[in-house]
Amino acid sequence: MAERIFLIGFMGTGKTTVGESLARELQLPLFDIDHEIVKREGRTIPEIFATNGEAYFRRVESEVLLELSESAHAVITTGGGAVLAPGNRELMGKSGFVVCLAATVEEIVSRVSGDPNRPLLQSDDLRQRVIQLQEARAGLYDFAHVTLDTTGRSVDGIVGEIIMKLSAS
Numbered sequence: 558m559a560e561r562i563f564l565i566g567f568m569g570t571g572k573t574t575v576g577e578s579l580a581r582e583l584q585l586p587l588f589d590i591d592h593e594i595v596k597r598e599g600r601t602i603p604e605i606f607a608t609n610g611e612a613y614f615r616r617v618e619s620e621v622l623l624e625l626s627e628s629a630h631a632v633i634t635t636g637g638g639a640v641l642a643p644g645n646r647e648l649m650g651k652s653g654f655v656v657c658l659a660a661t662v663e664e665i666v667s668r669v670s671g672d673p674n675r676p677l678l679q680s681d682d683l684r685q686r687v688i689q690l691q692e693a694r695a696g697l698y699d700f701a702h703v704t705l706d707t708t709g710r711s712v713d714g715i716v717g718e719i720i721m722k723l724s725a726s
């Protein structure tokens with residue numbers, strides 16, 4: 558079974574939540590790239606975006622991903638935009654088993670609505686914003702080894718399916 562597992566997918570598909578449970582089940586350490594960035598920077602993601610902009614955030618995100626991909630045997634949960642850099646996609650594809658979580662637009666909207674921690678989703682028309690960003694990212698999650706639709710599914714059920722796919726890999 559792979560010892561380095563990446564969870565990728567659009568915002569609100571449950572990467573951070575599922576990753577915690579998956580790491581517990583597999584008895585592997587867990588690294589959430591967003592949490593690592595917040596620790597390293599000593600400030601929140603909205604603060605980083607507001608003060609230094611998205612390009613700066615992407616640089617730190619890529620640095621943290623590179624360090625974890627080289628060192629940790631772990632479950633590594635990424636932010637939804639970690640796939641934007643081609644180098645990040647290549648790195649994940651070759652250094653671990655990549656699981657993409659997906660969900661319908663309606664499900665994403667209901668999960669992330671009212672959460673101030675995603676600067677890219679602070680919009681008066683959240684549904685339209687999700688659609689627009691998904692279009693801008695079309696195809697960028699397709700390098701995953703497996704993709705799971707999480708809509709209407711329990712975290713335990715999703716974790717069980719990932720473990721089955723891992724065993725078969």
Ligand SMILES: Nc1ncnc2c1ncn2[C@@H]1O[C@H](COP(=O)(O)OP(=O)(O)O)[C@@H](O)[C@H]1O
Binds near residue numbers: 569574707711
């Ligand atoms: N399978 C699920 N069913 C219902 N709600 C979920 C599920 N997975 C995650 N959530 C909820 O959706 C929100 C976003 O989850 P999160 O793990 O932060 O997603 P991501 O890291 O992909 O942005 C959280 O409030 C979380 O509790």
Ligand SMILES: O=C(O)C1=C[C@@H](OP(=O)(O)O)[C@@H](O)[C@H](O)C1
Binds near residue numbers: 674
């Ligand atoms: O998709 C994105 O560009 C982002 C996703 C977020 O992580 P989650 O996907 O865990 O919400 C976080 O990294 C940041 O707000 C940017």
Ligand SMILES: [Mg+2]
Binds near residue numbers: 573574591634635
């Ligand atoms: Mg997350």
